[in-house]
Amino acid sequence: MRTKTTMHKIARPLIMAACALACVGAHAAKIDIKSRDPAGKGFNDPTPVAPVGGNPGTTLGEQRWNVYKYVAKVWEDALQSDVTITVSAGWEALTCTSSSAVLGSAGAYNLWHDAPGSQPQTWYPQALANKLAGVNLSEGQPDDGSGYANVDIKTQFNMNLGNPGCLDGSPFYLGLDGNAGTKVNFVETLLHELGHGLGFSVLSVQTSTGFRINAAGNAYVSSGGLPSVWEQFMYDNTAKKTWLNMTSAERKASAINPLQLAWNGPNVVAGATMLSHMPMIKLESPAPGGSRLIDYNASAFGPAINTPSLAGAVAAVATQAGELGNACSPFNAANAAAVAGKVALMSRGGCTFAEKVKNAQNAGAVAAILANNVAGAFVPGGSDPTITIPSGGILQSDGDALKAAITAAVPYGGRGNPGLVIASWSSDPARIAGADSAGRPLLYTPNPLVSGSSVSHWDVTATPNLLMEPNINSDLGIELMPPKDLTLPLLKDIGW
Structure with a gap:
């Protein structure tokens, strides 16, 4: 099974920063990965391994770190921002059995609305809100006890994957060449999960109820909550309107309306000609x-x-x-x-x-x-x-x-x-394949709802397979733009 993406923090205090609008012509993005692993674990695991698939590391921890740096560079080359993107990364013992496992997850740790440069009364993931504002909005924010209250993205992956009792015999493949075979390709998995953390997610909407997060950032509410930056681009072909203009009940119904919820953002629609x-x-x-x-x-x-x-x-x-x-x-x-x-x-x-x-x-x-x-x-x-x-x-x-x-x-x-x-x-x-009759790519809306996956992925009918589908497929690469993929066009639609 592939990893599920979840939002890790909704109850963030709103902090309004008095700062200038984002500068015109932002520079290539910089991603700062911060390990939270203890000695001997995760990135610090000293287990000897042979170099594999272009990854020269000679310990398990070193190879894991090399994949993070490799994937971060892919995203750095794709994005522009004058504000460093921070990622808290850790390897943990996650839920698993011999035949199934939680691979890991990632998401935006801080959400913001009404920051400079953003649409008013709209929730944004911190990395994008920072880019639009031109400053780190959480700088100086008091720690919430986690030790990583100021990061943009939090990631965690299963350090036991492939061991007895944890998806036996199917560890992460830590090579950089894509030749994962029957193993789980960690390059593609991490590239996908960082995509969620950067904003490939409906963010502030609870898909099981259609509720939005309130302006205080401390609860999902049936009415009066603020929309995600995504909602203006989510068009339901049955309801004939976007999520931005729906009630909570309508959004709940749309989230389980198979093959009917499309993305109407101009960059994605223009790139959808790549689909077969x-x-x-x-x-x-x-x-x-x-x-x-x-x-x-x-x-x-x-x-x-x-x-x-x-x-x-x-x-x-x-x-x-x-x-x-x-x-x-x-x-x-x-x-x-x-x-x-x-x-x-x-x-x-x-x-x-x-x-x-x-x-x-x-x-x-x-x-x-x-x-x-x-x-x-x-x-x-x-x-x-x-x-x-x-x-x-x-x-x-x-x-x-x-x-x-x-x-x-x-x-x-x-x-x-x-x-x-x-x-x-x-x-x-x-x-x-993977688009509605108007050529707009479809979002993943199976019935029943798949918590953590529904809506915040492309539909599985897309051909060729796309990075941000709910499955990690063997034919993916590291290209994020057409004619290979539609990840970057969606991020551009929301402001990247």
Whole structure:
């Protein structure tokens, strides 16, 4: 699982600084990383390691520090500010089991409104508020007992990742070359998390209620709170208005309105031409009304899907007695016979996506389709280099319709053979993957809400994958601008 981003501080006193507006023509940003690790831990871990992937460090702590410096340089080159951006960084023992783990998190530690250079009555993350004001707004602020009350961004990552009992065998990859394999790419993870701390987050809105933080900065309130700088750019295609003009109840509903909340900022919309046409599965059935087109998202593992290309006849996998979830156990004789030489249709839940697809592959399937078990789109994540068949994820509603189409096609066969639904990998030239009909990129709004991830990420339907999706995908790089990514255009829309 990938890391979740959370806001760490809302109850910050409002401090109004009497200072000049930001200077015209700011210089390249400077990021100051402050370690809070004790001796022998985190950045100070003396465990010997071999240099890896361009990282010359010879201890675990040194390699971790080198990645921080490398990622900080990427952000320094991308941003402009006359005020140093400060990051409090630490490695801690976070929640984990042998099969899952909290990788870490990051967020703006201080929020500001009505600072010089910013929009009035609007919350900003401190790094951006400082840039606009031209001064460090928290300089001299009394410590709150944490030891880092004046920093812009706080980060923490799991120092036990990959050890027994903590996502066993899947540590952070500390190389700088992107060749993470089955490990968790720390460069991409940290680049993503610092993006949140710099302002890639709805910040001051509680997505589960739609409440905003009040002007005093000490509570979420149902009405009268101040908006985030994000809200003017968040357009709901169902409500036909932005979050800036919504009630708390409307914002709550919008946060779980799948594939309907778009970003309308001019820099992002201009850069959205980098997105590809919507991937689709073309279904052909002999039964009346059975043929259709459905959207899909390619899995993070397995071979690339060639478009257009024939996938094959589709067969639904039956849930077997005693298994954790559909297709979570090696297929019995009936399921193996059903999917041999065909596309296996399976439901999400119970085990990893890769386990399901590997079971289908072992039973002779030539491809796999994974249907969601809740509303909203998803990308089947994970890693298994032994998977050789293509696969992708579809909506729950489309999965239900496909199962019905398979059943309806049976009587339309010939010469004793049941009728079949044939699937082909395709794309829709009239639609953009990860954008609405107006070409505005979509924000991540699954139903039910995913606390800490919903709204403050790009939707998983974006193709190619974007850095600020809720998953760290294997095809990411360190470029933050089109034609590779849309992170920097969004930050520019909010004032960077």
